[in-house]
Structures are given as structure tokens and as C-alpha cells.
Amino acid sequence: MNVINIAHGAFIMLGAYTSYWLFVGPMHLDPFLSIPLAMAVLFVLAYLTQRLLVNQVVRAPLLTTFLLTFALSIFIANLAQVFWLSDIRSVTTSYSGSSFALGPITVPWIKFWTLVIAALLTLALQTFMTRTKLGRAIRATSMDIDAARLAGVDVARIYALTFGISGALAGAAGSLVSVSYAITPTMGDSFVVRAFVVAVLGGLGNVTGALVGGLVYGVIESFGALLGEGYKDVVALVVLLLVILFRPYGLVGKATA
């Protein structure tokens, strides 16, 4: 959609807190079960953000949306800090330490289910984008706003909806990371850059590509760490540079004219 959303990390953080509060609250809801709730909360929030704020500047130069979402992320992260303080929180479930053996590899159950759910969500998104009328409207709007409008697409609503879906996925991601990472108001920062890198690795606007990009990035980062912990980022970013120089359409994408 050509909108750089820096607030994506803040949305992930809010998703993680949603799961955290539902977990420590009276309902004691399992973080995996609170995923739909976190998705719903973040969908509404992201939809309104786009409808009321970002839609106002969508046609301004590319960096304007970047600026706006950056300011939003400062706003959200610091508001979270005002209300929830900077305390490091974590979600520890009864199965947090357990794992199963896959030959010589030990797989923690949490990471396994995280991967399964991430894959299912990707599949659902891919199906939605390619097989439904709304998905087609989103792709049309991202190709050419005016042509989509002429074809009868309510582009303002489509923008808000796309942002909402993106927010819902950030909410799900937040629930998923809440079981493996520390939860703080600024936890989103480290995810924004990675999400951006992964999306480019996979090819922008390519749903399955993003999953491939994520896997490749994770593997490169882990192997980079073999050279020494400090070289992890250097290796990952050098590979990224090479990919965008030689395959700017992503690892799995096709070159277009």
C-alpha cells in the first residue's frame, strides 16, 4: 500500500500486553487462546488510526506517512509507559519449559506452536488476498488508487481495512512473542526494523514471500552469530544488501518490467 508503518512495532507491543493482561487477569486466559482477542483489539485500533489519521496524508509524499506513524509510535509507546510503567513483564505458562525431541533436535512446544500459527495466519492472509473480492480490491488499490476508484472501490475504506488487517496480524504477533520475549513498552522497536527487512527479503506485497523472508532472515542471523555474537547483525545486513542489489523483487518474487 506504499505506507511505511513505523507504529507496527507499537501495535505488536499492544498485542503482547493484551495477552499479558488477559493472562494475569481473573480469566487467566492462555496466551494462545487470546490471539483472536488481541487481533480484534488491534484491528479496531489500526482501522481507526488509518481512517482518522493516516488516510488524511496518504497522497502526500511517501515520507509523510512515515513521519506520522513514527510520531504515533512515540505516542503509543510512551502512553503505555505512563500507564504500565517500564517494568519488564513476562508470560509464564505451565508448559513454558517443555519441549519434544525431533531426532537430535530439541524443539520447545511454544516455538513449535508459534511457527504453526504463523504459517496458518500467512496461509489465511494469502487466501484472503488472492481469492476474495476484498483482497482483489486491496491489490487493485495498491497498484493504482485512481483506477481502483473508477472501478468502484471505496479506496478510503480499503486503506483502513488493509491497515486493520495489518494491525490484527501485529496483534497476533504480539500474543505469540509474549510467551517467548520480555514485555516492555519499547519492545516493538526491535521488531519494526526486522519486519521491514523480512518484507523486503520476501518481496514487498508478496504474502508467502514474507514467510520465506522470515525463515531466511532467522537462519542467516543464527549462522552469523557463529562468527561471534557481535557479527550477527553485520552478516544479516550484508546478505540483505546483496539480496536487494541482485534480486530487488525479493527472494521468491519474479522480476517485472
Added chain:
Amino acid sequence: MAARRRITYTVLALLALAALLPPHLNGYWVHVLTLFFMMASLAQAWNLIGGYTGYASFGNVAFFGTGAYTCAYMMTEMHWPFWGAFVTAIAAAGLFATVLGTPILRLRGHYFAIATLSLAIGTQALVQQLPPLGKGSGMTLPINSNFHFFYWVMLVILIASIVVTMFIARSRFGYALSAIRENEEAAAVLGINAAVAKVAAWTVSAGITAAAGATFAYWSSFIDPPTVFDLNFNILMIIMAMLGGAASVAGPTIGSFVISAIGEALGAQSVSPWHAVVLGAIIVVIVILLPRGIMPYLAGGPSAWNLQMLRRQLRASRV
């Protein structure tokens, strides 16, 4: 256009007057203004590549860090005087930008943004591993507590960056950059060597950024990678340049002034998260009401300050 030129001269005149201020200021305000001059020159430098050429660089902070570390290395290991280190820092960052710009500036839009972002993070991670640069633990420079000196150096860098921008904006080179921003293929058809022009713009931008970085290193007398490669510097450069008006001669300085003033008014020295909440909200409002920055309003004169203009601006950018 005449109005814009008048704004540039006014800004330059005010900055020239600011040179007379230090004897009348206490240490706190000398510090605040020095920081403002530094941020404004970084925003001016970013404007050359991000504003005029239209390439959103997230990697300019790499040149800031390169400048700071080159200066620190020349002063502590080679025992050079500050000015020698200063010139070396500018040359090193310029060379860095030329060498890396040649492949990276072939990319556009999001791809250029992400490549430069990784350049910034990668340079920091690399500096953190190099023993002569103190690895991750930073470097200590000779201490110079004459803070008025740094005030004047930063001020001169800022004035120089505005004057350079002014000359570029009126030159063939500047028109070439604007043509590249509007339509790179068309610019190439007109006979502009886009590859050379883009790299040249980035090199000048890197040189100014490194000058500020080198001065910053000497000023703070201690630098470490998380400080001089802080991505927030880069983001602030962009915010300040866009707020003032990208691709305008003095816009970035005006934007920096507004952001610094808001920060001061909210109490920059306080650490309460409420201040950041308010700052975030203010930037949101400013971005929506002034999507093209402050410059069109300043340049348009009193007649620009009416609701019709505001409404027209809003309608133009709304989906």
C-alpha cells in the same frame, strides 16, 4: 520565489546575529543552541539527498558516526590537532558515501530506504568489532571545555550547509537533482547523468553530516557506537527537514528550530514519558495539517494563512 529567497536571507541573518550571543548566555542555553545548530545542519544535509534528490536516506547517521570516529581516531591515535582530524573526517565520510553510494543509489523507494537503514546498523555493528576504535566500549578524546568554541563551530557548519544548499539549488546540478526526483527516466533522457549526480549529492550530504559528527565527538569528549550511530538522529533529521519543508533552502533549519523549541517548552531535561506523549501528539497534528511542511505557508505570505489554503492542502493529500 522571491519570498523564499527572503526567508533564506532572514534565516542566515538571524544565524549571523546568533554568533554574538554566547557571552550573554549561561551554560545551559549555549548547550541547547549548540545542539540545535548541530541538528539543523544534519537536517540540511539530509535535505540534499532526501529532499532535493528524493532519496529517503536512513543511512546518513552512518556518516555522522564515521565523522565522529574518524575525528576521535586521528586525535587520540595519530595525535592530530582538531582541524586536521575535522578535515580527515569529512574526506573519510565523503569517500564512504561515494563508494557505497554507487551501488546503493541504484535502488529506489522502499528498497533504497531499507538498504541505507542496513548501512547504518551495519556500520555501527562493524565499528563495535574493531579494536583500534575501542570496540564497543567507546573512545575518549582530549577534553576542551571552551563550550563557546563548539557553539561557533556548529554555527559555522550550519551556515555553510545553508549557503551550500543555496548555491546547489540555483545551479545546473540542483536542477538535475530536482529532475531526478520528479522523474528519473525523463531526467536521463534530457542528458543528465543521474548516477553521478545522485552520488555527488549524497557525498556532499555525507561531508556536512561528518563535519557535525566530528565536532560532536570533540564536544562530548567521549563517544561510543550507540550514541553516534543512534538511528533516532537519522529519524530526527527526516522529521525536521520534512516539517520545515523538504527541497527548500532553509526549511530544514526552520523545522529543527520548531522541533527544538517544542522540546524545550515541554522540558527536554525532564524524563517523564508524558512529554514524549505530548511531543508525539503534536507531530501527528503538524503532519496532518502541514503535509508539505511549514515553507508553503511562510513563502505564501499572509494570504496563505487562510482556511481555503489549509482545506486545499488537506484535500490534496487525503485518499
